[in-house]
Amino acid sequence: MNQGKTKEEILAATGATLGVNQATFDVKAGEIFVIMGLSGSGKSTLVRMLNRLIEPTNGNVYIDEANVSQMNKNDLRDIRRKKISMVFQNFGLFPHRTILENTEYGLEVQGVPKAERQEKAEQALDNAGLLPYKDQFPDQLSGGMQQRVGLARALANDPDILLMDEAFSALDPLIRRDMQDELIEMQKTLNKTIIFITHDLNESLRLGNRIAIMKDGEVVQVGTGEEILSNPANDYVKRFVEDIDRTKVYTAQHIMEEPTAVTTQLETPSEALRIMVDEGMSNILVVDKDEQLIGFVTREEVESLLHQGHDDISSVVQSDVPEVESGALIDDLFDVIHDSETPIAVTSNKGELEGVIVRSNVIGAMTTDTQYDVINNNEDDTEIKDSTKEELDHE
Template sequence: MKMMAAGRSKTEILKKTGSTVGVYQADFSVEAGEIFVIMGLSGSGKSTLIRLLNRLIEPTSGHIYLEGVDINAMDKQQLRAVRRHKMDMVFQNFGLLPNRTVQQNVEFGLEIRGVAAAERAQAAQKALAEMSLTPFADQYPEQLSGGMQQRVGLARALANDPDILLMDEAFSALDPLIRREMQDELIDLQANLQKTIIFITHDLNEALRIGDRIAVMRDGQIQQIGTGEEILTHPANDYVRTFTQDVDYTKVLTARNIMIPAVTINLAIDGPKMALRRMRHEETSMLIAIDKQRRLQGVITADGALSALKSGQPLIDYLRQDIPKIGPDTIANEIFNVIYAADTPVAVVDEQNKLLGVVIRGSVLEALADTESIAEATADPVAITSGSVTVKTGAHDNTTATPEKGV
């Protein structure tokens, strides 16, 4: 401990004392309802760190607070209550009991807690339904694929209804396609259940896909904490910069990042002359049609506006409703498939069909090209300090660009 306080390296301490420093100077906070990802290479200390949170590994020093109560100061009975009621863990190797059925495995934690048979069966059935495992309730783990076994492990944790889920490389043993499906299921589950999830991974693309915030570890120390975008665009040091240089940006950038403002026409108040004037002023041959609440209606083309003017009919009679639309969190490689065959911009809308912006081919290609020089263009790295982390919630700031001419 004295050598650590003096700033000696992990390697030097190991050489002189024979003791390995697992985790040190790890100061961070996790907000209720967020997915907090801890990532790093093998030996970085990430799995040790998550086991410190529920004291599967006893910390040498420091404090671990759960809702203001120091877990490190709890006696065995208090710690047992936290493990049974407050937090649950999902392991990489599934940890299923081979002599029990799927439903019996899911019930196991509740059985240990002494929950009545009827009540735990009901909770298990609900968890199995959430994980689409109901038809397999009477089968045994060996009858299931790896992905389905991991679903059982997650269902077992959900049946206990913990406030916090600790997931230690839970998807690492799965094939890439199954792994992607499990990531999707976790994101969907979180949208419905709003658990606090601490997720360990060595895969940066996985961290970027599911994490609200990410902590990057190296040799037992946290190198940087931030959102995926903050870590990609403002790496704290050379290690983080090297770690992120091979990221597949088509799996990271979303419509929210690359959309541009739409040139719009309000069908409730604007007519053909206004449409043609706006097209001429904005140097475009197409307008996105909205209503008074900015809900997407379709597209008005120059030909349509001119025909409406000549015929004296309202613009809505020439409205095209075949404009493709996507959500703001659609990732870039999924946008390619939508935009490839489209002869209009792709509208980005929220759940109420309110227009947020548009994506065009040029903005997609420009965004992907610009990612190579983002790090060089940002002069000041993010400062990392110990202590609590302040998180701003709400809408993301969107950097907008001038609409492409002639779109």
């Protein structure tokens, strides 16, 4: 390996398989860090090295400042019992123990008193929606329910770190997606540090805050889903992601643009209309003095106010502007933009206008090109009647 030989060359020369090769990465507290790759890439070997189920032959593993690679047996056992829990693909439940007994097993090994460990186990089962089944045995539950028991058992210990090795791979597609949803919801509350192993790119993109892609024992790229899709590190990663539906990965933030123009509800009809004429707009978003979105007005209504001599446009502001936050997936925007006469407003959690999304941007997001052509959000209104300009000039 130190001579730069490939995994195949080492196998041919020595008969030994290089499981993990110079893998270096860091995991942030509270994130879901996904390690993914095809079968044989080394991902399961790597995750088992983190808690020394497999001994590293070289290198170090740190949890905070503690070097796991150099711990004695007692310290390592303590780390495994209290700091790290693991969820396996094959559930790993004891068939002769009830669901409650399976869930409290880790606490039992720690020597936690029976009443206390049962209380914690019941709370973990309740969080997983399985408390009514606590007295049943594993073979009385479906595969998805058994996997939830495995997850509840891991969480009953209240670990800082959760290692999940292909935890959902054996489940049916619908159950698998349900488990992914449950993990996402659980993480919002528990905020664990999760290292999730999978060979499914869609799963990794859906779950991971960041993703490490492995090939032949090496980590070839680490980044967010968006970074990997938009800037693959090499041809292998590029081929890996070329068939991914980008609308399920990219968010509103990636395709929104700065509003061409906005106005306030106290703006005069003549000035609001002048802005729309100059920008070729059939409607315009309306905000207050703090940039909070109020709604929109149409050119037709503003022209009517102008003829009637109104002082401002507040009386015709319509509030039904579709709003999304910047983290909304593009896949969720199709129905919204299809039914809307206005651009989609991208707002912060405080209601501040951050950008707008027009129909052409949503359609462009379906292509593999990461550069989107921005088309004017009122394509049909680029030609302004001379009479309107003349009337504004006169006004």
